[in-house]
Amino acid sequence: MADPSYSIMTSSPPRGTKRKAEEMVEPRRIRALHEDVVNKIAAGEIIVAPVHALKELIENAVDAGSTSLEILVKDGGLKLLQITDNGCGIKKDDMPILCERFTTSKLKAFEDLTSIGTYGFRGEALASISHIAHLTVTTKTAESSCAWKAQYSGGKLAPLKPGQSAEPKACAGRQGTQISVEDLFYNVPTRRRAFRSASEEYAKIADQVGRYAVHCKGVAFSCKKFGEAGAGVAVPANATVRDRIRMVHNSAIANELIELEVSSQMFGFKADGLVSNANYNGKKTSLLLFINHRSVESSAIKKAVEQTYAMFLPKGGKPFVYLSLEIDPARVDVNVHPTKREVNFLNEDEIIELVCDEVRERLGKVDTSRTFMTQSLLGGGKTPTISKANTIPEDSDAQPVSTTNRPGSTKAGTQKPYENNLVRTDARSRKITAMLPQAQNPSAPSRESTSDGIEYIYTDKEPTTCRLTTIKELRASVREDMHNDLNDVYANHTFVGIVDDRKRIAAIQGGVRLFLVDYGLVCAEYFYQLGLTDFGNFGTLRFADPLPLRELLEIGVAQTRALEDDGSGEFDWDEVVPAVEQQLMSRRAMLAEYFALEISEEGELLSLPLLTKGYTPSLGKLPNFLLRLGPHVEWNDEKACFQSFLRELASFYAPEVLPGAVEGDDDDVASRRITLNRAVENVLFPAFKSRLVATRALLKGTIEVANLKGLYRVFERC
Known part of the structure; x- marks a missing residue:
């Protein structure tokens, strides 16, 4: 009787089965596949x-x-x-x-x-x-x-x-x-x-x-x-685009559409379409995208549009977008997908940015009625009601909308909202800081003031378009590292107050959750992203009296040496200043063109980049910033150079750590604390809502400390 294991080992493998290396006696012949x-x-x-x-x-x-x-x-x-x-x-x-x-x-x-x-x-x-x-x-x-x-x-x-x-x-x-x-x-x-x-x-x-x-x-x-x-x-053939959307989708969408139109000769494109306004709120994004009249998909455009609408729609709300892009055919490659579902075109990032800017501008100009859920937080404990803010006049015969629900006036079938799902959205609600007695600090400036006391001069300089591949790659890496949930928190947060300015900790509210935020870490990431976005188009912070570069570097060496010198004498600090000065002087043209950091031929610092209005970095950090540009910037590689320089610039712009407030503080320190806290609340955190892409690196600087739903569960058990 034949051994069954032997017959299994010697039989030819079935068609399509992977054969082991020891079974390959000789290489198989290569044949052309049949035409069918x-x-x-x-x-x-x-x-x-x-x-x-x-x-x-x-x-x-x-x-x-x-x-x-x-x-x-x-x-x-x-x-x-x-x-x-x-x-x-x-x-x-x-x-x-x-x-x-x-x-x-x-x-x-x-x-x-x-x-x-x-x-x-x-x-x-x-x-x-x-x-x-x-x-x-x-x-x-x-x-x-x-x-x-x-x-x-x-x-x-x-x-x-x-x-x-x-x-x-x-x-x-x-x-x-x-x-x-x-x-x-x-x-x-x-x-x-x-x-x-x-x-x-x-x-x-x-x-x-x-x-x-x-x-x-x-x-x-x-x-x-x-x-x-x-x-x-x-x-029908004679229907308009708006009517076609009404017939294919529904009237709820068609009634809330605004027209969109943008073009650029530089990038050889024009775009038009219809996008939903802030009154429409869908469960998922509806994107009808056509490029040169071909129905295509683009995850980059979809993600950018959703980010743009995040500032205008409630959390979880999605828009409806019909967008038709006509791009010079010489700039488009349609032969990149078997079903032509995707296309590639030049200047994709710039075109997407222009379209999203136009969407943002059109949404900001919409003059129509909006409906919000409001909650009274102080006194009375009234039931949350719907308030309607009208920015256009209504019919004179219309009855005024009541902003309170009287007892017994609630319609049958109306469900009372659960308190553990309520979110404060009334801008008139008082903040924690408003409850502090003003007598403690009679010299504190008014919170209504938005001026930073600095005169700004506008120039007629045309913005330049960045075509550097390295900058585009760095921008793309930021988008790829985005954390969706955390991004929603920052895009829709409410600033509560500064908890500890010595540790740079603030509290924000995101939905029904309360977070503690390391705003020093968040600022460093925000200013880095701002440097990538505005690359080559920075403002200028110009000194009335130029500052000697060598003296600034010597101060930076003295500060660093006091902190890091271990007394071993292994490091020659005397060589640091000439080496860093030579590096910066040899790259004056690039620093001025890309980063608005101007140094004269005589070695004097003329200006620094201005990243945002209403906030000025601490000039006490300037010597250390200039000193770090030597060893901490990779000058020999373009991409690494831009990335490391912008990281150092962002670190310079991050709010400094102030000493704890004590009785009899120095007037300069107290004044700086007041100015800095105002900038954090009124300039930086509002900027986070509109421009920050929350990356995974910010997870370690954002801690959830309270959840309204979780607290209700605790009280229910008690």
Whole structure:
């Protein structure tokens, strides 16, 4: 009897099984794949689901100049996917090669890829569909006296019925083209079994049709299920974009849209669209993005838009955005994804920034009524009510809105909000610092004052656009390191007060949670990001009397030596000042151009970069800042140089540590403490809400100390 283990070891492995190295007797021969296998592989990359097949067919129909598209779907597009248009049609002579790979009327030479102005151009869509479905095409041109019908299989003409000729057959028909895709993935059973339900696939198809129905002005769209009388999507040709959004989505969105328009000759683009205002609040972001009239996806644009809206919408609120970007075709590469779902274009960061700035400006100018939940915190313990702030006059006949709920006036069915979910949003509510008696510090300046007592001079200098790849990479690394939950806290926080200015700790409220924040650490990160954002466009903090650079460096050496010198004599401090001075003097031009740090030929410090209005860094830290620019900046590598210099600049701008407040404090220290605390509350923390990207590094500087819901649970147990 044969040993079964021996038979298992010597039998050839099944097809597709990985073979171990000791089993490889000799290398296997390399063979060319069969053409049918190649075509099915290509079809699997382009036609992933019925919705992708429909997207290709819609784009071909619009390219043909159609003004009406009728779409019929059966079993989510797996059984039948039919699209009928009234475009220019296909000539009979072109039908034999219609479904062969790489046959197209859009390209002639490779150079034409740099100026693509149509949806399709590779000639792969119909070819791919014909390899994984039964494809039938009926078409008629304006010059033809009849329509022509043909069936395709594997990219070639196939007979309509067994025994008949494969040549196109004459038939009755109207001008345009009708394409029927039946039994999609019939010969790829694994792919077909992967689809969970027909209704889910139809929902994807309806969403795709809705996107093009909104964008393609002058084109009528109709999409319905097979056997149903009514259409799921129906848009007439003469509808405006706003009306198309109303028909495809709903009136709640269409009524809250504002127009958007921005362009730039420098970056060769223009953008227009409709975006929701601050009154609309969706559960998820709806982004209808078109680049050169092609429906695409972009995580970078979506993330930037959500960040922009975070300042205007309540926590968790998402916007609706329809955006159409027209970019010079020479700057766009559309051939980067098999389904053309993504595109690459030049100056992506700059274009996104311009679009988001325009969105932010338009949202800030919207003059309409807003509704907020308010809570009375002092006295009375009234039930939170809805207050309506109107910035436009209402009808004279309208009744005033009551801001309090009297007993017994609550409508039936209205639920009382739970107190553990309430958040203070009333700007009139008093802060902790307002409860302190003013008599303790009669010389304290008014909190209503926003002036920092410094005169600012505006120049007509044009802002420069940063095209340095290293700066773009550093900006991208900040975005990639963003912590979403923490970013929401800082973007929507309420400043409570400074807890300890000696340890640089402040308290903020985020939703129903209370946090202690190391604002020294947060400021260092904020000013670093500000340096990246405004790179090459800093303001200037100019000295009335230039400061001698060498003397500043000598002071910095004396300070550092007093703290770090261990008395061993191993380090020669006398060489530090000349070495650092030589480094800074040799790079005066770069420091002035990129960082607004000007040094004269005589070695005098003329100016420092001004990062933000209303806040001036402590000049007591200036000697140490200049000294650290020598050993702590990597001058020989561009990216590392910019990163390390901006880190040192951010450390210089971070608020200094002040000694603890005691009786009989020096007047200068007391005045500096008052000025610094005002800047932290009125300048820096408001800036965090609008411009800070909270990275993971800030997690160690942000500690949650109280949660209203958690406190309620404790009291309930008591």
